[in-house]
Amino acid sequence: MLVIVVLLTSLALIPLISILSYIIYKGAPAINLDFFTKLPAAVGETGGGIGNSIVGTFVLILIASCVGLPVGIMAAIYLNEYMPKGMYSSTIRFVIDVLLGIPSVVIGIFAYLAFVKPIGHFSAWSGGLALAIIMIPIVTRSTEEILRLTPNSMREGSYALGISKWRTILHIVLPYSIKGIVTGIMLGIARVAGETAPLLLTAFGNHFWNTSISEPIASLPAQIFEYAKSPFDDWIQKAWGAAFVLIMLVLLINIAARSLTRSRLKNVD
Amino acid sequence: MAQRMRTENLKAWYGMNQILKGITMDIEKNAITAIIGPSGCGKSTFIRCLNRMHEVNEGTRVEGKVWFEDQDIYAQSIDPVELRSRIGMVFQKPNPFPTMSIFENVAAGLRLHGIRRTSELNDAVEESLQMAGLWNEVKDRLQHPGVSLSGGQQQRLCIARALAVKPEILLMDEPASALDPVSTGHIEDLAIKLKHQVTIVIVTHNLHQAARISDRTAFFLSGDLIEYDNTKDMFISPSDKRTNDYISGRFG
Ligand SMILES: Nc1ncnc2c1ncn2[C@@H]1O[C@H](COP(=O)(O)OP(=O)(O)O)[C@@H](O)[C@H]1O
Ligand SMILES: [Mg+2]
Numbered sequence: 001m002l003v004i005v006v007l008l009t010s011l012a013l014i015p016l017i018s019i020l021s022y023i024i025y026k027g028a029p030a031i032n033l034d035f036f037t038k039l040p041a042a043v044g045e046t047g048g049g050i051g052n053s054i055v056g057t058f059v060l061i062l063i064a065s066c067v068g069l070p071v072g073i074m075a076a077i078y079l080n081e082y083m084p085k086g087m088y089s090s091t092i093r094f095v096i097d098v099l100l101g102i103p104s105v106v107i108g109i110f111a112y113l114a115f116v117k118p119i120g121h122f123s124a125w126s127g128g129l130a131l132a133i134i135m136i137p138i139v140t141r142s143t144e145e146i147l148r149l150t151p152n153s154m155r156e157g158s159y160a161l162g163i164s165k166w167r168t169i170l171h172i173v174l175p176y177s178i179k180g181i182v183t184g185i186m187l188g189i190a191r192v193a194g195e196t197a198p199l200l201l202t203a204f205g206n207h208f209w210n211t212s213i214s215e216p217i218a219s220l221p222a223q224i225f226e227y228a229k230s231p232f233d234d235w236i237q238k239a240w241g242a243a244f245v246l247i248m249l250v251l252l253i254n255i256a257a258r259s260l261t262r263s264r265l266k267n268v269d
Numbered sequence: 270m271a272q273r274m275r276t277e278n279l280k281a282w283y284g285m286n287q288i289l290k291g292i293t294m295d296i297e298k299n300a301i302t303a304i305i306g307p308s309g310c311g312k313s314t315f316i317r318c319l320n321r322m323h324e325v326n327e328g329t330r331v332e333g334k335v336w337f338e339d340q341d342i343y344a345q346s347i348d349p350v351e352l353r354s355r356i357g358m359v360f361q362k363p364n365p366f367p368t369m370s371i372f373e374n375v376a377a378g379l380r381l382h383g384i385r386r387t388s389e390l391n392d393a394v395e396e397s398l399q400m401a402g403l404w405n406e407v408k409d410r411l412q413h414p415g416v417s418l419s420g421g422q423q424q425r426l427c428i429a430r431a432l433a434v435k436p437e438i439l440l441m442d443e444p445a446s447a448l449d450p451v452s453t454g455h456i457e458d459l460a461i462k463l464k465h466q467v468t469i470v471i472v473t474h475n476l477h478q479a480a481r482i483s484d485r486t487a488f489f490l491s492g493d494l495i496e497y498d499n500t501k502d503m504f505i506s507p508s509d510k511r512t513n514d515y516i517s518g519r520f521g
Contacts, residue, residue, distance in 0.1 A: 085327060153364040157427070159325055161378035161434055162354025171381060175368045 023244050030241025040207050040223075046234040050242050052209050056124070056218040057193060057249075060203060063128025063213065064135050064192055069185060071132070072139030079140070080147040081169055099137040107133050108198030116202055124210060124217035127203025131192040138191055142184025146177045179260050186257035190250045196221035220246045273298040273438060273468045274319060279333035281314050281323055288314045290492040291333065296438075301460055301469045303483035303500065305476060307515065311492045312472040313361075316440045319470065320356035321349040337438075354382065357436035357467075361443040363423035365415030365430070372411040374426055378434040393433055400466075401429035402459050421452025428459065432467070439463065441471040445478065457482050476516055480504050488512045 034049045041048030075092070083089040111130035116122055150173055158168040174181070199205075204216040205226060220242050227239035274296040281289040288311045296302050296319075304312045317323040318331055321342060335342045342352055365374050373380075375394040384390060394411070398404040403425040407418070415426055424444055431439060441460070445453040453475075460469055460482050473479050479486050480500060487497040488509075496503060496512040507513045 151364075153360065153362060154366060156322065156325065156358075156360065157364040157366065157430075158377070158381075159350075160320070160322060160353055160358035160360075161381070161430065162350055162352070163378065163381045164350045167381050171377075172366055172368075176366075 020247070023240065023247055026237070026240035027242075027244025030237045031244065035238075035241055039209065040238075041234075044232070050218075050220070050223055050238065050245075052206065053218040053220045053223040053242060054245065056203070056206070056210060057220045057246075059124055059210070059213070059217060060128050060131055060199070060219055061189055061193060063125055064131035065185075065189065067129060068132035068135035068188070069139060072136045072188070073143050073181065075136070075140045076143035076147060077169060080144050081165070081173070096137045096140055099133070100141065103197075104134055104195050105197035105201075108201035111198060112201040119214075122202060122204035122216040124203055124213040124215065127199050127217065127219070128213070130198035130202045131195060134192050134195060134198065135188045138188040139184055142187065143181050146180035146184065147173065149180070150177050183257045183261045186253050186260070190253040190257070193250055193253070194221055194246060196225055200225065220249075272296065273338070275334075275336040276315075276318070277334040277336070279315070279318060279335060280331070281311070281318050282330040283314075283326070284328045288492050289318070292489075292494045294487060294494055294497050296468065296470055297485060298468050299464055299466075300484040301464050301471060301482055303479035303486045304470065304472045304489060305474070305479050305486060305515070306489035306495075308474060310489045312489055313442050315489065316358075316442055316470055316472055319438070319440055320353050320358055322353070322358060324349070354378070354434045355436055356438045356440065357431035357434065358440045359424070359427050359431055359442065359444045362447055363420060363427050365418070365423050365426050367414070367416050369415055370412045371407050371415050371418070371426060374415040375429050375433050378430060382434065394429075397429040397433040398426075400432050400463065401425045402455060402462075403429055419452075421448045421455060424448060424452065424456060425459070428456075432463075436467060438468045438470065441469065443472050443474060446474060453478070476504075488515060490515070 034047065035051075036049060036054060037051045038047070038049035039052055040050060075096075079089050079092060108130055111126055111133065115126035115129055119126075154172055154176065155168055158172045159165070163171075199219050199222050203219055203222065205222040206216045206218040210217040224239045224242045224246065227235040227242065230236065230239075272295045276292050276294055279289055279292040280287065292315060304315060306312055314323060319335060319342075323329050323331055331343060333343075337352075337356070340347065342349075366377060369377060372394055375397050376390045379390060379393055384393075395404060395408075398407060403422060406422060407413075407426075415423065418426060424447075428439075428444070445456045448456065457478060460471060463469060464484075471479075471483065483500045485497065486500045486503045488495045488503070488507075488511075490511055496507060496509045498508070503512065504516060507516060
């Protein structure tokens with residue numbers, strides 16, 4: 001039995017480890033200071049970097065977070081604290097579950113039709129909104145889960161002091177669950193950081209520094225997509241480099257989320 | 270004796286289950302009123318109706334009147350949140366706020382009612398901890414987490430927390446049932462001492478405790494008030510056979 005378990009576990013780890021090591025092997029040589037700070041070189045030229053894509057990914061995550069986090073967290077608070085049972089909230093929960101399962105390209109098409117087509121051009125904010133739509137159900141679900149784990153006796157103790165429900169949530173419930181909520185937020189961010197399809201349909205991409213959120217904006221996934229399918233060796237190597245940066249970014253976010261969860265569990269003991 | 274609260278034909282439900290079947294009783298000022306009865310008879314539900322905590326649970330319903338001084342607390346004009354700062358509650362299981370220090374726990378009610386001045390908070394925290402008989406044990410570690418205290422200390426911390434907002438009535442739901450005998454003794458002494466400042470209603474499954482500390486005792490059975498009398502009279506010569514059976518240990 002144990003042999004089978006070990007065997008299957010290593011089988012499961014093989015793709016992960018080979019992807020990671022291959023990306024490091026192919027991507028690391030592309031990494032230098034220019035890579036982080038310069039714009040992409042013109043077609044056919046070597047050199048340059050993906051500075052604008054790195055900044056773009058952060059801008060997109062920022063827009064997505066500004067919209068997605070408040071909505072997701074408020075929805076979770078509403079579902080768990082104000083309306084835990086009943087038709088209305090089970091409908092919302094169902095919609096959230098459906099939203100979780102929708103392929104991101106479909107969300108991209110929706111964002112294209114809703115935010116890009118009417119305006120007439122691609123833009124950073126439409127990309128951020130598309131990512132927010134992907135983020136909301138993840139954040140709502142994880143936050144609701146965490147809120148459900150908070151002991152009710154805590155809330156009752158607060159009510160019994162004549163503290164209102166809203167203040168109880170703000171000052172008693174949220175501080176207790178903040179680490180768990182942040183973990184969910186980070187997982188949501190890590191998830192959207194690598195989304196490609198919705199961005200190709202909304203933020204599109206940009207070879208220059210973007211100065212306005214109503215202009216198209218570069219992003220790591222879109223840049224990887226563009227470079228990887230190009231015929232130039234230098235660009236293909238840059239695609240590996242960008243993949244390496246993206247994977248490190250997601251890995252860091254995941255590790256941060258992990259360590260927060262761990263210290264949270266320690267606190268509870 | 271002046272009456273502080275009065276319930277009139279108080280009925281309460283959890284969903285379709287009627288828990289209280291029409292309780293009419295007076296609660297006297299500056300006295301300890303004990304509620305006894307077998308478990309499940311509605312003691313907790315009853316005192317949760319007295320500060321409108323019953324309605325915090327979903328699917329609950331209350332009928333009848335509860336007078337506090339000359340106000341029906343179930344009247345439209347009454348804000349349950351404001352009411353609860355006048356009628357405090359201590360629960361069966363000590364529930365200090367887990368993210369807060371000892372000091373913050375006691376100050377929580379005041380802070381969230383808008384008191385910010387440090388000197389005022391310091392004074393109120395010390396006074397409340399003194400009243401709860403906990404000051405000497407914790408005065409050197411006010412910044413430690415509230416949950417780092419022992420069970421009995423945690424319960425006295427919860428009493429201090431409730432006292433800090435200066436309630437006129439303190440409802441206690443089996444406050445010592447999870448504690449060791451020494452801690453139980455602390456809580457009992459505390460109740461006797463406090464009754465000069467606050468009116469106390471205490472639920473207990475411990476008949477000796479009711480006999481030791483209370484002035485009046487109400488015996489509940491399946492959602493009815495069977496007997497309500499001076500504690501001495503009730504324990505010496507109960508007038509109802511069911512009360513007699515219960516206090517002589519024949520059921521429950
Ligand atoms: N949250 C709840 N939901 C549904 N029923 C409850 C709830 N709490 C208590 N009850 C029911 O109400 C009845 C009275 O409970 P309670 O007032 O807690 O009794 P006591 O405090 O005298 O032991 C019990 O039958 C119990 O099953
Ligand atoms: Mg009870």
